[in-house]
Amino acid sequence: MFTSKSREPREYQNRGLDALAEPPEVGHELFVGLSALRDTLSSRHHTRDFAFAHARYLRSRVLALGLIFALLSPLWIVVDTLVLPVELLRYTLLGRVMLMLGLVGVLALAYLSRERIRRIRFSAGMLLALPAAFYLLVLVILPQEQLVNLVGYGFIPFLLVAALSVFPFTLLESLGAGLAMLGLLAFAQLTDGSWLSGQGVESLWLLATLLVVSLAANHFQLSLLLRLYRQATHDPLTGLFNRGALEVHLSKVQTWQRATEGQGSFGNVPCSLLMLDLDHFKRINDSYGHSAGDRVLCQFADLLVRQTRRHDCVARYGGEEFVIILVGSGEARAMEVAERIRYAVEKSEFTDHDGKIIAVTTSIGVTRLLQDEPPQQALKRADEALYRAKREGRNQVMGANDPLIGE
Numbered sequence: 001m002f003t004s005k006s007r008e009p010r011e012y013q014n015r016g017l018d019a020l021a022e023p024p025e026v027g028h029e030l031f032v033g034l035s036a037l038r039d040t041l042s043s044r045h046h047t048r049d050f051a052f053a054h055a056r057y058l059r060s061r062v063l064a065l066g067l068i069f070a071l072l073s074p075l076w077i078v079v080d081t082l083v084l085p086v087e088l089l090r091y092t093l094l095g096r097v098m099l100m101l102g103l104v105g106v107l108a109l110a111y112l113s114r115e116r117i118r119r120i121r122f123s124a125g126m127l128l129a130l131p132a133a134f135y136l137l138v139l140v141i142l143p144q145e146q147l148v149n150l151v152g153y154g155f156i157p158f159l160l161v162a163a164l165s166v167f168p169f170t171l172l173e174s175l176g177a178g179l180a181m182l183g184l185l186a187f188a189q190l191t192d193g194s195w196l197s198g199q200g201v202e203s204l205w206l207l208a209t210l211l212v213v214s215l216a217a218n219h220f221q222l223s224l225l226l227r228l229y230r231q232a233t234h235d236p237l238t239g240l241f242n243r244g245a246l247e248v249h250l251s252k253v254q255t256w257q258r259a260t261e262g263q264g265s266f267g268n269v270p271c272s273l274l275m276l277d278l279d280h281f282k283r284i285n286d287s288y289g290h291s292a293g294d295r296v297l298c299q300f301a302d303l304l305v306r307q308t309r310r311h312d313c314v315a316r317y318g319g320e321e322f323v324i325i326l327v328g329s330g331e332a333r334a335m336e337v338a339e340r341i342r343y344a345v346e347k348s349e350f351t352d353h354d355g356k357i358i359a360v361t362t363s364i365g366v367t368r369l370l371q372d373e374p375p376q377q378a379l380k381r382a383d384e385a386l387y388r389a390k391r392e393g394r395n396q397v398m399g400a401n402d403p404l405i406g407e
């Protein structure tokens with residue numbers, strides 16, 4: 001089986017392609033428990049598509065918790081008024097007003113950042129950093145002898161570490177925030193003189209324990225999110241994108257086309273669609289069994305991923321039908337790639353479970369993806385071309401009669 005990888009055209013590198021998903025790994029297993037540690041430790045291994053789903057989820061948490069913090073903060077003014085001497089009130093009041101303004105800013109930022117991953121992460125970080133900074137400021141500004149009058153401030157590090165468990169943070173993110181809270185508590189103890197006292201050590205121990213519980217909650221929350229995401233968007237047999245995820249991805253590619261070239265100038269950023277169907281697949285099932293058929297589908301999927309580039313997208317459209325989006329490839333180039341794939345399939349040694357060779361061929365329909373058309377329309381054109389390839393004898397590539405193509 002040949003495995004050549006074509007190089008990306010230079011002009012399409014570094015032009016926002018990272019905003020598109022990477023093709024999923026073939027045969028990637030759904031995982032549970034400890035094996036998910038790699039994915040919950042940091043976001044390094046997350047695909048761009050999951051990063052968007054993750055950010056959307058994070059955003060909803062930021063909005064919910066930000067609202068709770070913003071409401072609780074002014075309520076605590078009542079407690080301050082009851083317990084603090086008047087000369088201290090102006091400090092804490094000023095701090096609370098600044099905290100509330102900050103929280104409103106975080107809420108606004110999260111609300112306006114629907115698809116902006118970095119901004120959403122930043123707003124989540126600020127949501128935790130603002131109350132911590134408020135507490136730190138109170139500790140620094142108030143005279144030491146007045147610190148005993150503070151009621152309900154000492155629990156801020158505990159509240160924030162507990163809040164970590166509400167967010168689907170990665171373990172490293174939570175660990176960083178948790179260590180910062182432990183540092184804050186240590187500073188508070190050094191300031192009020194309880195450092196290394198029995199009560200001080202107990203508080204530190206409690207906060208560290210709470211952090212471990214939050215980290216466990218983060219791990220399970222994030223791994224569950226990943227699992228649900230994969231189940232919703234990936235075909236369990238081949239590990240490729242499923243039909244729903246493909247359609248979402250098609251729209252994203254079109255958005256990228258528009259953003260790259262500007263509205264109305266379609267034709268300048270060519271992208272193409274390949275629709276592939278295994279020939280006489282029913283016969284394979286009938287002759288070798290359904291499970292050998294499944295094996296062929298996986299081998300076929302594997303070949304498609306190896307024949308395409310990282311930014312292209314390979315999806316299982318249904319049954320023995322697959323779709324490839326070639327990003328940055330016009331019709332002529334797409335026909336070449338399709339022919340190369342057809343040839344590779346013909347020459348490849350597909351095998352059943354006993355290593356018996358199964359002859360497999362594929363028919364392919366090719367069309368251009370226009371940036372302003374409904375994705376379904378392009379899929380329909382590719383399907384019609386595929387149908388003609390089947391009708392003309394199978395094991396061949398057929399181009400669609402594309403409208404308004406100007407390469």
Ligand SMILES: Nc1nc2c(ncn2[C@@H]2O[C@H](COP(=O)(O)OP(=O)(O)OP(=O)(O)O)[C@@H](O)[C@H]2O)c(=O)[nH]1
Binds near residue numbers: 277279280281290291
């Ligand atoms: N093993 C296996 N078979 C599948 C799967 N999904 C669909 N099929 C089979 O794929 C076959 C498709 O058959 P047809 O639609 O008649 O197409 P074909 O035999 O490939 O013939 P042409 O497409 O006309 O070349 C059916 O027998 C389905 O049962 C699957 O996930 N695994």
